[in-house]
Amino acid sequence: MIRHGKITLRAREERDVDVLHRELYEDVENRARSDHRPWRPLRAGPDSPYAVQQGDETPVFSIEESASGDLAGVAALWGVDTHSRSGHLGIGLRPSFRGRGLGTDTVRALCVYGFTVRGLHRLQVDTLADNAAMIAAARHCGFVVEGTLRKALWVYGRHLDEVVLGLLAEEWAGVQDAEGSGV
Template identity: 50%
Template sequence: MLRGNKVLLRARRADDIPILHAGLQEDVVNSSRAAVGPWRPIAAPSEHSPFVVDDKKEDLVHFSVVALDSEELVGTATLWGIDTHSRFAHIGMGLLPTARGKGYGTDVVAVLCHYGFAQRGLNRLQIETLSDNVAMQRAAERNGFTREGVTRSSAWVLGEFMDEILFGLLVDEWKPASND
């Protein structure tokens, strides 16, 4: 388990899946904005749920996000596309609707940075987010990420192309958060 100031990142449990599925997958708009491919209906107990963890994939690490104050499951966090040769990875997360706007996202990014840099020995972490996802942009910037560019019309979302913003952070630029 990895502890931040507001959240705990832990291994995904079977009882997390229906909660994450109902709060994130069944929200067609949010899921369409977060997923790489098109949204499709998937039954919660299905082995095809995006929240089922395949521990055999070495380039992907899934966490469940738990609020420290309430001990409630509030979302999911991922280090994905882990490249052990070039020592870099991408950061992703999804917060349940009731958990948004409470500072959890910034803390999740901080904990994932610690995991990526201190535990995995990575040199670079990257975040790609839709141009209108101000919350993720702020979480990246508050954790020292640099806005590196825009990929124009690179995401097909709900019938329109959207720009994505690319953020990067190098281990030498990283300032570990203190857990007060």
């Protein structure tokens, strides 16, 4: 487990799947904003994108709110390139957990995992340009906006801009030193 601030990143458990599927996957419009693949009807359980997959190379975590122990959402380090030592991170919070600052703590915890545990050199966030919460969380953790891909994503009936943010390991170390928390 990785703890940071108000959250804990932990392994996905079977009991998480139905909740995540119902609140994050079955909300078609919200799911379309978080996944470039077209939504399709899937059952919860083994068919769910939130199902526990043993042996999967993509580290997928459940986010737990530390104070309550409640399941707050999902976090992933995906698209890891072991040659270039880079990866992408993403989070999805359950609707009732949004707006509590958990996103920033989750991004920080994923940076600890990516840079400290995995030894990556670069992390990237790809998000919709109107996702102010994710952009703010990433920037607060030291990510820099590197560009905007104009109308790059088809999202629920229209093309939207995608913002790319990046953070290098040495920049992350500087952010940690400035906060006095070390890496």
